[in-house]
Amino acid sequence: MGENNTCFVIAPIGSPNSDIRKRSDKILRYVIQPAAEQLGFEAIRADKISEPGIITSQMIQHIIGDPMVVADLTGWNPNVFYELAIRHALRKPYVQIIRRGEHLPFDVSSVRTVEVDITDLDDVEAAKNEICRQMRSMMKNEIEIDSPISVAIDLEVLRLSGNPEKRQIADVLSSINELRQEIQKLGNRLTDPKSLMPPSYIKEVLLKEVGLFEDSITPMKNKYIINNKINKTLDQLKNHLLSVDNSNKLDFDWLKKAQNLVSELDIDIKNYMTSLDFYSQCNILDFFVKDDATE
Structure with missing residues (x-):
């Protein structure tokens, strides 16, 4: 892998101590980070480089330049979809995830999306494995990156x-x-x-x-x-x-x-x-x- 090994995470953040932040932290810690690390990526979420809710040029640079992106579509956050749309246009590797049981907006439902229930340990393990599988396939150019x-x-x-x-x-x-x-x-x-x-x-x-x-x-x-x-x-x-x-x-x-x-x-x-x-x-x-x- 080249010098840039960042897996940029696009996700709903919410305010500190909010339910949205707590869930997002768990998804990052127990699902995305372990999956990314298996393939040599370092997972970095947007709020680590910018204030939550603010889309900066630095974030756009990550969306454009990082070799991998994971987007959590839970809650249909508009900023998440805005940032994901940029990645879609670039035809560069990305993985979509969403809370299990939550419907995808039909506009992106044709894209394979990983469902995960953070309260179910078996489901967390299955989600990690599927994220790894999709990342690995994209890295090997085994699947066409379409959107x-x-x-x-x-x-x-x-x-x-x-x-x-x-x-x-x-x-x-x-x-x-x-x-x-x-x-x-x-x-x-x-x-x-x-x-x-x-x-x-x-x-x-x-x-x-x-x-x-x-x-x-x-x-x-x-x-x-x-x-x-x-x-x-x-x-x-x-x-x-x-x-x-x-x-x-x-x-x-x-x-x-x-x-x-x-x-x-x-x-x-x-x-x-x-x-x-x-x-x-x-x-x-x-x-x-x-x-x-x-x-």
Whole structure:
């Protein structure tokens, strides 16, 4: 590891002796610090370099430059989300954690997040192990470091490309993002039952977005062989949406399953861009063509 071995911790701090501070101290001492130390990191929380609640240039430097960041999303603290958004945009390693049983804002619920109950010793141990696993995978470049912000940036790069194939991929990704955003809106509305629409209306809206996605890949179907897995996932998503009727109760689990199916439809932009030259010569796109026998 290089000279900088800091794991910067973004967390709700609260005032001294408050419940928020006490929990944050325990999470740092018993969960984050031991996990970070196993991989050679020194965990430093934001309040050690700045007054709680104040975002300084020094904090931003840590968010930008440190090799690892852990963000505790418990309590939906606005400063935490502001700082995490900066890290998201950089596409640099980060781990999200949250108190067990607390719902994530749907905007970031597609990102793998470690749940932890600080009062349960077994849960604390499991959380430490999962944090270590995620850190280790990122350090070895075993997983792509993506976030809602980095995906949006990649999408804009594709849209501005002079390559027609890249612009077609941008259209497909845009349709997927529209579908994901509709699901996110529904997830956020679940926290306010007064704003939630009837299940029949929700089904109609989401099926319409699925139809727009299918329209977006029609030009690709005319030119390339569409991967059977994409067609299969589309069918699963439509069947899941059709399962909603006026007698069903919408909950986070139903929306989470829908979101997971949408994520399966997502296209790996980085792999496409790196392999575009080869596949353009073959007139085959890596995203849509695969030997189904190998799946």
